[in-house]
Structure formats: C-alpha cells, structure tokens
Amino acid sequence: MTPPTISEQLLEAASLLLVGMSSVFVFLSVLIVSVKLITKFVEAFPEPAATAHVTPTAASSSFHQQDVITAITHAVSAYRQGKQPPSN
Amino acid sequence: MTPPTISEQLLEAASLLLVGMSSVFVFLSVLIVSVKLITKFVEAFPEPAATAHVTPTAASSSFHQQDVITAITHAVSAYRQGKQPPSN
Amino acid sequence: MTPPTISEQLLEAASLLLVGMSSVFVFLSVLIVSVKLITKFVEAFPEPAATAHVTPTAASSSFHQQDVITAITHAVSAYRQGKQPPSN
Amino acid sequence: MEKIQILWQSTAIPHFEMGQIIMMLVGFGLLYLAIVKKFEPLLLLPIGFGALLTNIPLAGFSEVGGLLHYIYYIGVDTGIFPLLIFMGVGAMTDFGALIANPKTLWLGAAAQFGIFATLFGAIALNALPGFEFTLQDAAAIAIIGGADGPTAIFLASKLAPELLGAIAVAAYSYMALVPIIQPPIMKALTTPEERQIKMNQLRVVSKREKIIFPLAVLFLTILVLPSATPLVGMFCLGNLMKESGVVDRLSNTAQNELINIVTIFLGLAVGSKLSSEAFLTVETLGILGLGAVAFSIGTAAGVLMAKLLAKFSKEPINPLIGAAGVSAVPMAARVVNKVGLDANPHNFLLMHAMGPNVAGVLGSAVAAGILLALVG
Amino acid sequence: MEKIQILWQSTAIPHFEMGQIIMMLVGFGLLYLAIVKKFEPLLLLPIGFGALLTNIPLAGFSEVGGLLHYIYYIGVDTGIFPLLIFMGVGAMTDFGALIANPKTLWLGAAAQFGIFATLFGAIALNALPGFEFTLQDAAAIAIIGGADGPTAIFLASKLAPELLGAIAVAAYSYMALVPIIQPPIMKALTTPEERQIKMNQLRVVSKREKIIFPLAVLFLTILVLPSATPLVGMFCLGNLMKESGVVDRLSNTAQNELINIVTIFLGLAVGSKLSSEAFLTVETLGILGLGAVAFSIGTAAGVLMAKLLAKFSKEPINPLIGAAGVSAVPMAARVVNKVGLDANPHNFLLMHAMGPNVAGVLGSAVAAGILLALVG
Amino acid sequence: MEKIQILWQSTAIPHFEMGQIIMMLVGFGLLYLAIVKKFEPLLLLPIGFGALLTNIPLAGFSEVGGLLHYIYYIGVDTGIFPLLIFMGVGAMTDFGALIANPKTLWLGAAAQFGIFATLFGAIALNALPGFEFTLQDAAAIAIIGGADGPTAIFLASKLAPELLGAIAVAAYSYMALVPIIQPPIMKALTTPEERQIKMNQLRVVSKREKIIFPLAVLFLTILVLPSATPLVGMFCLGNLMKESGVVDRLSNTAQNELINIVTIFLGLAVGSKLSSEAFLTVETLGILGLGAVAFSIGTAAGVLMAKLLAKFSKEPINPLIGAAGVSAVPMAARVVNKVGLDANPHNFLLMHAMGPNVAGVLGSAVAAGILLALVG
Numbered sequence A, B, C: 001m002t003p004p005t006i007s008e009q010l011l012e013a014a015s016l017l018l019v020g021m022s023s024v025f026v027f028l029s030v031l032i033v034s035v036k037l038i039t040k041f042v043e044a045f046p047e048p049a050a051t052a053h054v055t056p057t058a059a060s061s062s063f064h065q066q067d068v069i070t071a072i073t074h075a076v077s078a079y080r081q082g083k084q085p086p087s088n
Numbered sequence D, E, F: 001m002e003k004i005q006i007l008w009q010s011t012a013i014p015h016f017e018m019g020q021i022i023m024m025l026v027g028f029g030l031l032y033l034a035i036v037k038k039f040e041p042l043l044l045l046p047i048g049f050g051a052l053l054t055n056i057p058l059a060g061f062s063e064v065g066g067l068l069h070y071i072y073y074i075g076v077d078t079g080i081f082p083l084l085i086f087m088g089v090g091a092m093t094d095f096g097a098l099i100a101n102p103k104t105l106w107l108g109a110a111a112q113f114g115i116f117a118t119l120f121g122a123i124a125l126n127a128l129p130g131f132e133f134t135l136q137d138a139a140a141i142a143i144i145g146g147a148d149g150p151t152a153i154f155l156a157s158k159l160a161p162e163l164l165g166a167i168a169v170a171a172y173s174y175m176a177l178v179p180i181i182q183p184p185i186m187k188a189l190t191t192p193e194e195r196q197i198k199m200n201q202l203r204v205v206s207k208r209e210k211i212i213f214p215l216a217v218l219f220l221t222i223l224v225l226p227s228a229t230p231l232v233g234m235f236c237l238g239n240l241m242k243e244s245g246v247v248d249r250l251s252n253t254a255q256n257e258l259i260n261i262v263t264i265f266l267g268l269a270v271g272s273k274l275s276s277e278a279f280l281t282v283e284t285l286g287i288l289g290l291g292a293v294a295f296s297i298g299t300a301a302g303v304l305m306a307k308l309l310a311k312f313s314k315e316p317i318n319p320l321i322g323a324a325g326v327s328a329v330p331m332a333a334r335v336v337n338k339v340g341l342d343a344n345p346h347n348f349l350l351m352h353a354m355g356p357n358v359a360g361v362l363g364s365a366v367a368a369g370i371l372l373a374l375v376g
C-alpha cells in the first residue's frame, strides 16, 4: 500500500472538514429542538408540588444514621413523658 | 459425574438451611455471651480516668504540625519577655 | 562467587559509613549555600508588588464557575438598571 | 458519499439489538426510581447509568479496553469495592444500642431465616422449566434476604458473577421498598396491644465497650468462620477506626470521600453487568420474586422471634423491633418506629430497633461466610 | 576510591543529555507559567513537575517500575483519568443559561470550525519538509481548538499518544492565553455598536429541565454518535448527579476530592510524556502554531455565527458571546464579559456567554466523537 | 454429619499454627499501642489490624486473590503508597524555620549518623550465630535511624521486602517512643547551662523563598543524587503545591483525603507482611535492637553537632535542638521544647527545633538515595 499523496490527504481532510462540521451542526441543532421540547414538556406537566417531599428521608438508607440523634431526642422526651402522668 | 437430581438438590438445600441457621444462631449467641462478658470486664476494671489524657498530643506525630502556630505564639511571648527585665 | 567474609563485609560497611556521611554533609552543605543564595536573590529582586494581583482570577479556569453567582448579581443589577431611565 | 455511509454505520441506529433497547429502558427505569422515587439513589443512580452505558452499541464500555470493564475487574471481580464500602459502613455504625441490649442479636439471627429459606426456594424453582440454578446461584440469590448491598455484591461476585447485576438490583430495590414490604407483615403477626408495648430506656454504653466490641466480633469470626473475615474484618476495621477515637481523620475519610468514590465506581460496575444476555432471562424474574420472598420471610422470622423472646424476657419487648433484624440500616429501624407510632403516638422505638438493625448486618455477613464455606 | 567512582557515576552529571536539559527547562518554564503567570496552574504545575521528573537521568520515573510509568498506564493509556475529570467537570457545570437560550448551541457548534480547519491545516503542513502528520495525528492536534483539556487528552491518548505531551501543553497554555488571544479577534470582527448590544434577561430554568437535559444529551449521543459516549456519558453522569439532587455526597466528591486526586495524577502523567525525543521536534512547533490558529479560527467562527444569528433573531444578540463558544470554561465567558464592559460599562454579558461556553464543551466532545468515528 | 464435619474443617480452629497465634498477639499488641498508648495510631492501628487479618487460617488475605495481596502489590511493591504519603507530608511541611536558619541543615545531616552507624552495626551482628544480613538488609534496617516512616517503607520495599514488616513496625514504634528515648541522651550530653541557652528570634521568611526552596532541593537532588529523586521529588511536589498558593485545592487534597486513603491502605499492606515466617525470627530481634540504637546514635550525633556549631557560631545555639535532627516530625521538636522548658520555663525552643526537624526529613531522604545508589 503506497502512502497517500499530499493532495489525496488534503482531499480527505477537506471532506472531514465538511462532514465533521455538518455533523456537529446537525447534532447540536437536534439538541436545540430537544431542549425546546423538554421545556414544553415540563411546562405541560407541572410538577405535582407535594410528591417530591413524600419520601426524601428514604434516600440513601444504607449510608447515614443521623436518625440515631433524632431517636435519642425522641427517646429522651419519651422517657420524660413516661415519668409524667399520662395525659391521653 | 451426573448432575444431581432435583430431590438430591432439595435435600442439600434443606441441610444447608438447617446447618446454616444453626450456625448463625450459635455464632450470635456466643456473641451475646461475649458482649455480656465485655460489659462485666469493663465494669470490673474501670478506666483510670487520668491516663487517657497523658499522651494525646503524641498521636499522629508525622501528620500535623499545627504546633508551629502554638510555637509562634510562644515565640512571640518569649520574645516580648526577653525584652522585659527578667523577673526570675 | 564465594560469599564475602565478615571482615570484608565490615570493611564495606565502614566505607559506606564514611562515604555516606560525607555525601550527606556535602549535599546539605551545598543546600545551605543555596538557601543563602536564594535569600540574597530574593532580597536583590524584590517582588513587584502589583503583578501578582493582575491575573489571579485567571487561575484554574476549567475548574470553578462561581462567577455564575457574580454574573447573576450583575445581571440582576443590570436588569434593574435597564428598567430605570438610562443615566448615561 | 462513502464518508456519509461510514458515518451512518458509525451511528448506533443500524446496530441496535432489541435486548439492548430493553436494557436501556431498564436503566432509565432505575434512574427514575433513584431520582423521582428516591429509591436508594446513591447506588441505583450509578447502576442505572452504568446499565445505559454498557448497552450502547459500538461504544464498548464493558469490552476489553472500556472504562466499565476496567472498573469491574479492578474493583468488583477482586472484591475490593464492596469490602471498602463495608469498611465505610462500619465506620458509620454505632453498636451502642446492640451492646446495651445484646439479646437483640437473636433478632438479627432470626431474620437470616429469610436467606436460608430463599436458598431452599431457589432450588425448588428448578422444578419449573427454564430454571437451572446451581447451589452457588441459589446461595447468591438467597443473600438478597440479608438486605445488605455490599454483602450481596461481594457474595454474588464470588459465587455467581453472571447473576451479579440482577442480584444487586433486586437487593437495592427491595431495600428501598422496605417501607412498603414490611408493615403489612408486621401488622399481620402482631396484635395492636403488642405493638403498643413500651420498652425500657437503654443504658449508656461506655467508650471502652464500643472499642472492644468490634475486636470481639472479629475474634469470634476468625475462630469459627474465617470465610466471613473479609466482610466482617473490614466492617470491624471501620468500626474500630471510628470508636477508638485515635484515627479520626482516617475514620472520616473512610465514611465520606473514600466510600463516595467507591460507591460511584461500584454502581457503574454493577450496572455494567446489566447486559441483555445476563438480565433478560426467566432467571431474573425468579431472582426478583425470590428477593421479595426473602425480605418477607426475614421480616416475619424477626417478628416471631421477638414474640418468642418477649415470652422469656423480664423486660418488655415490642415484637415490632424484630422486623429491623433484616438490616437495611437504618430504613428498617425507621419503619419499626413508624409502625410503632401508628399504634401509640408516644412510643418511639427507633433506638430499640437499632440493636436488631445492626445485628442484622452482622447476621447476614455471618450467613454469607457460612454460604461461602459450604458451597463456595 | 572505587566507591567515589561509583558515587560519581551515580550522580546525574555524567549522564545528562542535551535533550533532557532542554526539557527540564521546558518543565521549569511550565512551572513559571503556572506559579508566576497563573496559567491554568491546576494542570500546568503538575505537568511541569512531571516534565522535570521524567527527564532525570538514571531515576527511571517513566520506565517500567517507575512511578510515572504506572500512573500513565493506569490512568491515561486506559482513558480513565480524563473521563473522571470530565465527570467532575460535568458535576460543576450549570446548563441553566444554555437551556434558557438554546440557540446558543449554534455558537458552540460554529466555534468547532477551529477544530476542523486546523485538521486541514495540519495536513497542509505536510507539504513542508519535516512534517509527516498522519490523519490521526492531525485530528489529535486539531482538537486543541476545542479548548477543552480532558477532551484533548482523551482523544490524543487514543489517536496519537506520542504527541500527547505537546498537545496537552498547547491546549492548556492557549486556554490560559484566551484573555490575550481572543479580544483582538473579537474587536476586529465587531463594530463598537454591536459590542454595546444589551441582551434580554434570561428566564429561570426549572430543576426538572436541568435533570432531563443531561439525559437528553446522552440519549442523542447514544443514537447518533456512540464513539462520543465515553466523554459525553461521563460528563452527563456528573451533571445528572449534580442536578438530580439525590446524590449530593457523590456529586460533591466528584467535583472536589476525586477530581483533585485525578488532576494531580493526570498532570504528572502528561508531564511524563514530555521527553526530548517526543517534544523536541519540528512537529511540536507545528502543534504550537496550529493550536494558536485553532483558537483564533474558533473564536472568529463563533463571533461570525453570532452575527448571523443576530440577523435572524427577534431578540437582541451581542455577537461577542459567540467567542465563548470555544469553551475554555469559564475563562472565555469572562473575556466576553470584559470586552463587553469595555464597550459599555453597564453591560454584563457573563450569564449570556455561559450558554455558548458550556455549549462549546458539548460541541468539542461531539467533534471528538466524530473524529474518533472517522479516523480512529 | 458430613456437613458438620465440613463446617468444623471450615473453622479456623483445626488449622491454626502456633506462629499465626503469636503474630495475632503481635497484631493485638500493636492495636493496644495505637489505641491505648496512642503510639502513632494512624499507622499502627491499620498495621496491627493488617497483622490480624493476614494471619487468619483459610482466609487467604495475603494470597493471590486476597484483599491485602492486591493492596500490597499495587501500592507497596510499586512504591506508589509511600511516595504519595511523602507528597502529602511535603504539602504539610513548613520550611520557614529552616530557611530562616539554614545552618540547622548541618544538624539534620549529623543525625543521619544514626543510619550509617547502624548499617555498620547490622553487619557486625553477622558475627553472631543466626544473623545473616546482606548489605541490602543492613541498609534497609539502618534507615530506621532516619525516623521517617515513608522513607523507611520505600527503601525496605526496594532493598529487603521480606524485612518490610519488622522495619516498618520498628520505625513507627520508635518514632512514638521518641519522648522516652531522647531526653536521657539529650541530658547526658548537655550541661544545665547549655540547655538554658535562649536563641534569637527567627526572621520572617518570604513567600518567594518558600516557593524557590523545594525547587532548589529538587534541582540539587537531580544533579547529584538521582536515586533519591522519587522520595525528594514527591516531597518537593507536595511542598511546592502548598507554597505556590496557586493550587490550594490540590494541596488540600494531598494533605487530607489522599494521604488518609493511602495511609489506611499502606498500614494494611505493611501489616500483611507480618507473617510468622517473616517476623518470628531472631533477625526481628536484631532489627528492634538496631532500631533503638539507631535512634539513640542519631540523637547523640545531632546534639554533639549542635554543640560544635555553637562553638563557631556568633549567635547562641541551644544544643538541644540538634536532637530534632532525627526528624520524627514534629514529635522530636516537641521533645526538644519540653526538655528546654524543664531547664528554663521561659525558653520555648519549638520553632528553633523545627529547622533541624525538617532538615532531618531531607537528610534521611538523601541518605536513602545514597544507600539505593551504593547497595541497591
């Protein structure tokens, strides 16, 4: 296989220039359309304001255990309540 | 070697169930006893309240050099004291 | 090859002791001279007080984008200014 | 023209296979669960993303030289990532509630019945056409009942790597579903009176007890169950770093930056096993079904054991806390707390449930060691 | 005496080659640029240091068993390090400005003309004696015009590893020189009136749009450009972790500790490719020259595209923001802001320039994918 | 019955060898020193834990496929971990006191006599039966006298990997014992009057001096001691990152998360070399004895050198500061301060001791380079 001549190479580079820039423009143009569709979609289906807050504490259960602190607070208050005459 | 029949496999699984659960219980039961022994041991030999505080600064000698700050403070005060007439 | 006798080894160790300590001293002595030269050099060419502050924001361009916040501040103020009658 | 042909052939469109499309939908589904439903997002988000990446035609993420290939072989095939996560989890775990009330270890033991019963169930499934689980497969599936992600991934990577993706997905999904799976079982097995039982305040546990505890666990594991020492050992190392108080900078790094870095990689690596050949099989359905069964049986066993314990105990025991024995730390304990509050709005069970909860972690690591020793 | 002879032979002095000395000066030069001139110090400081280390006679940093050898083969040869950096950059990137004004994607597209024109220029250089760039080499050099460090390193490691050092140095140097290279071009192509154009306030973008955006980018890339999915995929993973809001601890680690660790290693590894054989060639001069050309053409193309867009747009567009399309985030956007302020001290363009700026990152990742697909 | 037999055989009990039990006791001993006595806990805790893990029968932590095996071969065999730690230590080190008083470099030089004298002593031990130290072994043992952990581990991994465990344990143990070993020697070699000498306030060192200093050290090392450049180079990289002030995020990561992660792994890897075959030998006794000797000789040489310097110096020099030349940063400097305060409660020597202290780090890195060049 003989190495490509310089003019063959330049032709190749020119075609890469053409095809490459076209592809970039096509890709990002499609992305523009997509972004507009996303915006419309998001406006069409507004977020049900409540649901997002239902299970946030469920997140990352195996990771943090800060409830222990909450629990201690509760436990202490429960303990104190236990000493008082039950009001219910 | 012929593959085990389904009933052979089930027998195997049943024996695993038996042996496995027994082992888990034995293991964690021994751990219960161990925890109780640890508690008794710790109560029997109460911590000598002082020792823990003797060498805390020795920790991690090759890691932090914040004493430099302490040292500067000391150095400055030493410098000032050096300018005053020695009182000792 | 016969293993070296203990006296050969000791001779070797002694020569290492001599050569090693000499090298350490030579090295660190040259470093002392270097430090003194650095100090003289730094004193001879005092830092042009201003230059250091010319391009600090150029640092690490591809990493943080906190300007966005600055930008929002500016944008908001620009927006407000745009609502006021232009004073210039 | 030829360039455009090459360009067309270099798009994914002419190369897509149906299986890859379905697996990408699975990946999107996991992302949905993670982001919208907040199901264990720390793992399910990278797993879902890894599932997307690994199924892209031509991209070769999971082939030799691909990013996910490297991550999987460096971190999961060697077992390093799940063990490092376990070290970090150890550094986050407080055994105080368990040391104060060591009997709760029995609850953590009972809940492992979910594992071994599921092993039996998986073998029983072989009677159906399409299922051919080996004993190794069955053990790897059964560990889903342990409700502990790193343990499941570690065991699956040793016993049944081809099932790893499905097992990990099932394990984390069901852990996220604990608030839905457990309460009906807990309520079915207890009376309203039992659920209202108030337990005594736990005593304060000394620092020295907390330091000796992980060493005692390790010592026992070394003696009788060396096959469990990778899991238990790294867990105890993390816990010892935390409790000893002398290496706080190491402990903090283990439970923050190190576990975060490893979590990203582990998630991606697990996701890379979600290929259509491995996942789109009837066996995956079996795994998903068995996982739900395992969680349910484990929960039931924990509650029943708690009722049994309550019979013989001088101190009051609320049987609900047995459900926390499946681990799924700390979600199962939270569920116990919630169901308890439903019965009596002044009865906070969270601290009492933390004992069986962390006992469940030890219990399933021990069970994993037993399975490794017997069928590994 | 013999010991002293050994000692003398074990100093570097009798072993120094001229090329090593020159490369050490290059290394010192990079350190000077990083520390005194504050040119992209996060990368140029470790790169410069790596250049010093790799050129030490007898020390063998980049030979089998040497530190830099390991770092290079683990992290750069595999592509892992640039991809992890890209993930971190994704976790730092806010696409709000781009989503609010999606037309700016065309500016990011136009600026990629710098890449493809430079590819042509590199091949044209072959007409000169001493230059023998293959198409792969030319593509790797051209990506400098993308003004994006990790993308350049990733593509160079795949297409022309022997040019990696020079390409990375050129890419980061010119990114630091953006405030010097761009303004004259921007001023030459615009009238003072154009530079004073005020743009409308950008609308607020919702959280859900920001979450869906990276998934849409990934989806599109998967469909039509799978060869770009390593770069785009990891970038979108980082961005999704940030915007989803459910894995903040992972997102924080990705954009802090993880990217920092990888940056140190990546810099050293790139520096280890600055050997005299690879760097002290006429080709390096070509690369440096082509890099400057690439930046200039990209800037000009961005500005011209902005002028064209302004013609057809109902809303006012300041053509300066087109210059930000080369990426070099966020420096190019800052330069736009500064040039805009010079024309009108009340015209803050930074937010408007962020749109084309982050579009440029996507644009050059897409361009890299196209080059990989066509010449890789 | 057969299952129980398998189960029994899968416990560690029937497989324990005496050597393993003893090494586990050694591991517990190290944990005790780390946790209760607070002896260098950052290293001795993971080392002790690694010693426990590696000696568990059947667990195979240090066999092919085991966790500690991977960690050792990735991080210690390659030298990567000690070098990364050294980079982090460099990023923590302030050379201000040394630059203000460069003569203290001679104190750091003198203290290295502990290293070379110990090398001689190790060879002399060969006269006793049971000792057969090669010159490589002797050099690796002698470096304990450098009182610098990463340097000792790096050199031992290159010259005598089979002694690595004992050498690292000795090095860190004696570093922790510095407050006990040094004071008697310091008092024996000085008069009360000498110990009361007050030294002049150190001048303020400029930022530029601190930036140029690590580069000068590196330059000198490159020229005359390339074999020391891995250690010195990474140290200087860390220090340059700190002092340059332009890469604070990298410097912070190097001295925090990165060094913490590597410390955990390095400790475990070192512990994995504490097997009974390698440790339970008469040679270990020799190493422990020689280590104590090395520290003592180094301390004495430092103090004597300081007395000599004081003779020729116009400014007053308190000979105690020579003891800090062994490094063991910053504990040795603290010990100097304490002994000085005992003599004169108004004499704070800490800042003055920091000069020889950090000089000792450079000195032992240089000594390590010399040993690598001459016997490596």
Ligand code: NA
Binding pocket: D145, D146, D147, D148, D325, D326, D327, D328, D360, D361, D362, D363, D364, D365
């Ligand atoms: Na469990």
Ligand code: NA
Binding pocket: E145, E146, E147, E148, E325, E326, E327, E328, E360, E361, E362, E363, E364, E365
């Ligand atoms: Na770009």
Ligand code: NA
Binding pocket: F145, F146, F147, F148, F325, F326, F327, F328, F360, F361, F362, F363, F364, F365
């Ligand atoms: Na030293």
